[in-house]
Amino acid sequence: MYNHDIVKSLSTLPADDGNFKSALSGATANQLVLAIQIMEENGGQNKTRIAACKKALKRRTADARN
Numbered sequence: 001m002y003n004h005d006i007v008k009s010l011s012t013l014p015a016d017d018g019n020f021k022s023a024l025s026g027a028t029a030n031q032l033v034l035a036i037q038i039m040e041e042n043g044g045q046n047k048t049r050i051a052a053c054k055k056a057l058k059r060r061t062a063d064a065r066n
Helices: 002-012 018-026 029-041 047-065
Strands: none
Touching: 002 018, 002 029, 002 047, 018 047, 029 047
């Protein structure tokens, strides 16, 4: 259930919302991938939100490699 809340927050809240930022910092790589897929399937209208999630995902994958 908690897993879904983070994905829902990432895919629906504005990128400058505090709850979005909190969800972004606590999201796993899998949750970020799922949120990005949901937003892109919904037309990809919020490019800022998608970009923030992709940037966080890139950071997490780079940290995992090191």
